[in-house]
Amino acid sequence: MTFSDQFEQRFAEMLTHYPTKRSVLVPTLLYAQDEVGYLSEEVIEEIAQRLDLTELEVRNVISYYSMLTTKPRGKYNVQVCTNIACLLRGGEELLEHCETKLGIGHKGTTADGLFSLEEVECIGACSWAPAAQVNYDFHENMTVDKLDRVLDEYKKRPHSRDF
C-alpha cells in the first residue's frame, strides 16, 4: 500500500529520532489514519511489517488510544467536549444539538459520510468553553448558533473523500 510523499518523508525522519523502531508507532498510526481515514487491515499490516511488529501488537496499541480508530468515519469528525469546564457552559446542549442536527449519536456517521460525531473528554480549551474540535480544528466559546455556522461551512467545502 502507498502513502503520500509527505507521510514517507515524515516516517523516515521519525525513524532517526529514536534508538528503537517501535517508538515511531503511535504518531505513525495517527498520520496514517489522517491519510486513509481509519486504520484499515491493510494499514495495520503495512505498519506492523515496517516496524517488525506483529499485527496483534499494533492492534493492541490502537485500542488504547482514543483518537485511533479501525472503523471508517465521516470526513469531518465533530468532537464535542462535555467535560467539567464545558459542562458548566453548555457542552451537553451543544452535543444534543449536534445529535439532532446531524441525526446521529456518539460515534455515529451521517449516511453521506460527511460528518461523524463524538462526545470527547477534555481537549484543553477550558478557559474558552464550551469547545469542540472538527478534525484538528478548535472551535471555542461556542453557542448553538455558532456551531450551526461552523458545520454549515464544512458542509459547503468541496466534497471529495480525500482525507
Added chain:
Amino acid sequence: MADLVSHPDEVRVVSKRFGKGATNIDRYLELDGYKAVQKALGMQPDVIVNEVKNSGLRGRGGAGFNTGMKWSFVPKQSAKPKYVLCNGDESEPGTCKDRLIFEHDPHAVIEGVMIAGFAVGSTTGYIYIRGEYRYLLEIMQKAIADAYSRGFLGKNIFGSGRDFNIYWHGGAGAYEVGEESALMESLEGKRGIPRIRPPFPAVVGLWGGPTVINNAETLASVPHIILGGADWYASLGPPKNGGTRLFCLSGHVERPGVYELPMGYNLKQMIYEVGGGIPNGRKLKAVVPGGSSTPLLTPEEIDVAMDFDSLTKVGSMLGSGGVVVLDETTCMVKFALRIMKFYRHESCGWCIPCREGTDWLEKTLSRFHAGGGLKKDIDNIQYLSENMLGRTFCPLGDAAAMPTISIVKKFRKEFEDHLEGRPCPFEEQGKIEQLPVMAD
C-alpha cells in the same frame, strides 16, 4: 487561536512573550531568546541544578515536586544514554495552559529542555505533545527545525563543541499518558500503562536510560530562572513555592482565561477580581482549585493562598493550575458523575481498584442522579472512593477518588435531595443557560 486575556495583577514570566510573535525565531532572539541556554553552557551542571533548586520551582504538571531536586536524582555516571522528556500531554480537565506556551513560545520549551539536559548530563531531549494539539505539534516541529538551522541544536551548538538534539513526538489521545511512566511507555510505542516504581525514571527511564521528565510549563520557566537568578524567581512567591503560575480560570466566571499570577495569589481575589466574579448575580457554590483530580473547596474555604503548601493545608491540592468555578445552579451529583465518567473512560484497566472502582462509582452516581439512589449509596460512594486511595500503581485511582470524597463530604445534602425517586432538583430549573461568551 485561543484568546489571550490580561489583568493588572499578572506577573508575566512564562507568558511574557505571549502574543508577541515569538514563534518566529528572529523575533524570539529579539526578546532575549536563547540567552539563557548560552549562559547555561558556561555553568557547571551542579550550579544549574542548585540554581533551579533554590528558585523554588516546583512541578507545574500537578505533583509539585521541586524541579532541581528531581534533576539531582539523575546519576552522574550512566552506561546508558540519559534523556530529557518534556511532558506536553496536557489533559487534566480544567487545564489549558501548556497549549498557550506551545502556541506562543515554543522556543522557551526548547531552551528549558536543553538546560535540563546540561544539568543532568544528557544530550537528547524529546518534546511529547498530545495528539489533539496537532497545530501545536506543527508549531513545535518548525521551531525545532529553525533551531537546528541556526546551529542552536545539533552538533557543536553555539560553537561550544557540545552536541544537543531535540525531537518532537505526537500522542494519539490518552489522559493516562500524562503520568510520567505511562508517558515513557507511549513514547516507546506501547500502550500507556504505568510502570512499577522504583526504579524511578531518573534512574531507569526511556529505553532503560536515566530520564528527567518535566511538564512543559516547568521547562518553560527554567530559562527565566537562569537569566533572572534563583533569588529573583523565589521572591515572586511564598517560601518554597517560587515563581508564578499560569492559572486557567474556567466555568462560571465573567472573564475566564489563562492568567499568570504569582504563586500564593489569593483564590477569592482570583475569582472575584481577576475573573470578574460569578455571572448573572449568582452565588458561588464550589471551586475546583487545580484540575479535576483535586478536592473541591466550598465558598468558606476560598480565602486561601494559591500555592502548593497552602492548598495542602486546606485539604486540597494546587494540581495543574486549572481553577474551575461552580455557581449555585450546579448539581454536585451531576458534577461528581461527570468527573467519574471521565476517570472510568481514562482508566487503563491495570489496577483492579481503579478499573472496577471507577466503573462501579460511575454506575452508582448515574443511578443516583437519575433518582434511583438509596440512602446507603451515599456512604457507599465515599467508602468505595476511600478504598481506591493509595491502592493503585499510578495516581489515576487517587485522582478519581479525591474529588468524589470531597463532594460527598461537603455536599451530602445534595445527595440526600436526590433520594428515593426524586428527580434532580437542579434539572427542574430547566437546562443550564448558555453563559455570555467572551469573544466571537
